[in-house]
Amino acid sequence: MxxxxxxxxxxxxxxxxxxxxxxxxxxxxxxxxxxxxxxxxxxxxTPEHIIKEARQQVAVPANHQYPSSAGMLAYRQAVADFYARRFGVELDAGTEVVSLIGSKEGIAHISWCYLNPGDTVLVPDPGYPVYSGGAILAGAEPYYMPLTAEKGFLPDLAAIPRDVAKRAKMMFINYPNNPTGAVADEKFYREVVDFAKQYEILVCHDNAYSEVAFDGYKPLSFLQIPGAKEVGIEFNSVSKAYNMTGWRIGWAAGNPDVIEALGRFKTNIDSGQFQAVQYAAIAGLTGPQxxxxxxxxxxxxxxxxxxxxxxxxxxxxxxxxxxxxxxxxxxxxxxxxxxxxxxxxxxxxxxxxxxxxxxxxxxxxxxxxxxxxxxxxxxxxxxxxxxxxxxx
Ligand code: PLP
Structure with missing residues (x-):
């Protein structure tokens, strides 16, 4: 059959x-x-101190039961502390951070929270395929924003037709960028915040490579930009910073309404991440760097x-x-x-x-x-x- x-x-x-x-x-x-x-x-x-913490936590019976799908408060607090230390961004762990089973999971699911069939979503081209994949699964239509060498692989917001900007509900951006390796400065993020406010667009910034940088360069968080929390969220994970791609743990942080919606979506479709893995991620985020x-x-x-x-x-x-x-x-x-x-x-x-x-x-x-x-x-x-x- x-x-x-x-x-x-x-x-x-x-x-x-x-x-x-x-x-x-x-x-x-x-x-x-x-x-x-x-x-x-x-x-x-993965660094040894993270593995050691995971080994200990796997043996703890309390970790063998269903976790909460939003993630332990201790995990979300570790993410908030990381944002304060690394970016100078204040986050409320209880309402502005949600755990994810890897950031890929949240990137795919955010489209289900905010896009109705036929809605328009702005997606970078070239881009990590999950932005368009999640949107297509939700029945939405990606409008591809070209990233060209001439523009430093940043989308040219002024080149997006007004009617497209007006009907767009959501926008994905990703710096440091996969696949181009390009980075974005504060000026670009400020333009994104202004654009999002003007057209009432939810910004989803993917910061998966925030810790993989060279020659003294330190990538920014989108949430550092004044007004960013009003218009968006940021995805990240411990995958690339601590060599933990197989552990599957990440987060979304930022606008509390959007974080709540993503959390509500998740309570309906998954049961969160194994707590021993959350403890391991805490060890990564709070331990020696x-x-x-x-x-x-x-x-x-x-x-x-x-x-x-x-x-x-x-x-x-x-x-x-x-x-x-x-x-x-x-x-x-x-x-x-x-x-x-x-x-x-x-x-x-x-x-x-x-x-x-x-x-x-x-x-x-x-x-x-x-x-x-x-x-x-x-x-x-x-x-x-x-x-x-x-x-x-
Ligand atoms: N975002 C980008 C741009 C990526 O390249 C990747 C993985 O390669 C991810 C997100 C997903 O990472 P993870 O689900 O492991 O957090």
Whole structure:
């Protein structure tokens, strides 16, 4: 028997990394020593003090029962304390923070809280695919805001047609940015707050890479901007800062009405995150932070290796100030897909085709520096051998 899928599921494109995983598996089966610079998943283990706390908490019977879906107050307070310490932002843990089973979960579900079928949502292109995926599942229609090199990969708010801005209910932004590695300054966030106030748009800022930054640069929180809490929320998690992608714990913080709605939605569809994992995240957020600096030093070294290596082949890339991504144009004669295919076929190296992040990603590819530097050096050696000098 074959069951007919709901239209909303049919409307979803296949998830980018599910496709890439398939290609990797096929190549490995064929005996290729594949180096994957594809998915952005930290390869460095979770710091020991966090694991120790989790081990202890797993053994505590009180943690074996259903948690609250909003998260323990102690966890939400740890998030609030982190915001105070790191960004100088005051948050009320009880009403302005909600726990998430990874920020991806909340990013997907916020659309269900605020978008009716047919509503318009402003989504960056290229962008993390969950912004449009969650909106499409809720029956809404993404309006894609182009992120171009000329504008520093920031959306040009003035270029959004007035009728679109007027009907838009919600907007996603994400800095430091996946996939471009771009960062945003206070001026940009102030423009976003003004725009959101003018058109009554709920802003959802995704700050997943707030702690992955280099060369002395410290990313901002959207919530630092005067008026931001009136118009929006911010998503983040412990995934990238403490190498905890597999633990699945994050948060949304900001506007209390929006946090309450997201919390209400969650009480109806999930039962929150295992408390032992919440305790582990508390240990990350409140414990020693030297692992964050150590990680960043590792990523910085790898970033330099990739950027210098590609530039020696003919690229002209600047070094991104944050994230573990390098976003680069494909050489002359290639599309995103044909270049990614060429590189895996010839060199056994997986790169992510830019068009997987949206139409504006066409003509680009993304490299993630989440593999050891020896493997990156090997990947660059192979690329040099099979691609040689490039032109644009
Ligand atoms: N936002 C962005 C831009 C990401 O790249 C990712 C993961 O790669 C996430 C959110 C989700 O992170 P998590 O669900 O682990 O918090």
């Amino acid at each position: 074959r069951f007919e899928e709901a239209q909303r599921i049919k409307n979803l494109p296949p998830y980018l990394f599910a496709r890439i995983e398939k290609v990797i598996a096929q190549k490995k089966e064929a005996g290729v020593d594949v180096i994957s610079l594809g998915i952005g998943d930290p390869d460095i283990p 030297d692992s964050v600096a150590a990680n960043n030093e590792i990523y910085r070294e790898r970033r330099d290796l990739v950027v210098d290596g590609l530039n020696a082949m003919g690229w002209q890339l600047a070094k991104p100030k944050a994230t573990f991504y390098i976003w680069a144009p494909v050489p002359k004669g290639f599309t995103s897909a044909s270049f990614a295919e060429f590189v895996i076929e010839k060199a056994g190296v997986v790169i992510t085709p830019g068009n997987g992040y949206g139409q504006q990603g066409e003509g680009y590819f993304r490299i993630s520096v989440t593999v050891p530097k020896e493997r990156i050096a090997e990947a660059l050696e192979r690329m040099k051998k099979y691609i040689g000098k490039v032109e644009f």
